[in-house]
Amino acid sequence: MVAAMTRESSGADDARDTHFGFRSVPEAEKQGHVDAVFDRVARRYDLMNDLMSGGLHRLWKDALIAWLAPPKTGAGWSVLDVAGGTGDIALRIAEAAPAAEITVLDINPNMLDVGEARARKRGLAGRLTFVEGNAEEIGLPDQAFDAYTIAFGIRNVTHIDRALAEAYRVLRPGGRFLCLEFSPVDMPMLDRIYDLYSFNVIPAMGRLVAGDAEPYRYLVESIRRFPDRETFAGMIEAAGFSRVSYRCLSGGIAVLHSGWRI
Template sequence: MSQNKNTIDFGFAEVPLEEKVKKVKGVFDSVAGNYDIMNDVMSMGIHRVWKRKTIELSGVRPGNTVLDLAGGTGDLTKAFAKRVGKDGKVVLADINESMVRVGRDRLINEGIVGNVDYTITNAEALGFPDNTFDVATIAFGLRNVTNKDKALEELYRVLKPGGQLMVLEFSKVTQPMLAKLYDFYSFNILPKMGKFIADDEASYQYLAESIRMHPDQETLKQMMLDAGFDKAEYINMSEGIVALHRSWKF
């Protein structure tokens, strides 16, 4: 995180605060059409395992109201919609209209209708009343938020008492040798894959850089507590390549 209050990190670069949202939007406008296939290729399909674990630990049940923030193309929304049933509601929310459009079209095509709403919203100013959701998730989106502390405070606000926030995000690799291999893959292979598959090397270079700039496990845990959550913990997956952070509003 930049130490200059007027600038913020965009990958390894420093940009004015007001420009980050526009730059992140540009990245996801560029990758929206190839987002799902790139996720499968980049992670060798393991992202599905990470998301399945998140869904299993969510405790979502029929009749619940769920916020899938930075929901993108709808992987989590699809699973939650099946769990909440006809009496529940899932809101797929994202700041990027292109991603929401792809997610909406995909889920409608797969017959997920009736209990899913779609909305364009900024994580730092969620357009929902206090105490709305039983569960909120943000998967692979928090690192792109300009003011992460504000976003966590907003997520706390919109959760009901007893509600759970789940943040699934790339994190700090715990095994030194794997960390070296992961760095090599991230900066030498991943951008080339982006160029070959999506004709977009720059966006995937940003992806690698944004992962390295994201707070580590203990830092993010403390940020959740500072945002008001009463309890916070995390589970490392794939040796810390990804961590699932969970926090509760009591």
């Protein structure tokens, strides 16, 4: 992990992005394609992330929780975890902050089913509220949360600017936005190695282990379509957030983005 860097880059509008991986599709169809992908991988979500990150996603998620620093005491501190249906982030927060009020929002009911089952298995079902909803139109009250987290979900949103505007809307003044996402690698040599692994090894492993290469191929391609870290930082600022910064993880394979509603 490198030190956090703050940028003052201009905003970017992805509203015209009509790509599904490297294939162009009508914008109105993107959400349906994404839903189909996650319907197919919901029960193997950990496997998917293990294949795509070499198992490093677990350390990256721990880094997100460490930077979030949820309070160990103090009832009333609330967090919304978006696109977190399987509960990976929410369960970590629940263990780190026993008094936290945690809401998990995901557009995919199959992913939510997985998360609810995990919460019950850990005896944490009463601590988490699972809500089906869209990151672009959350449907929850204004200024209702102290923190908003999203891990490996925002690149699958059709209109990233709308999702960021919703994140700003539901946060209270002083609230924190934290996003963990894969990022295009720009480190010499590492970028070539990662591309070789991503486009050749991951789909093949998906076919071998999960019996289906296509969802893994899409997820790899979606990383290459996601804005670079500077551009995305500018989009966060354009949504109204202050003190925007980011931390590169594992040579920039993943990036943690932070912003505050002041």
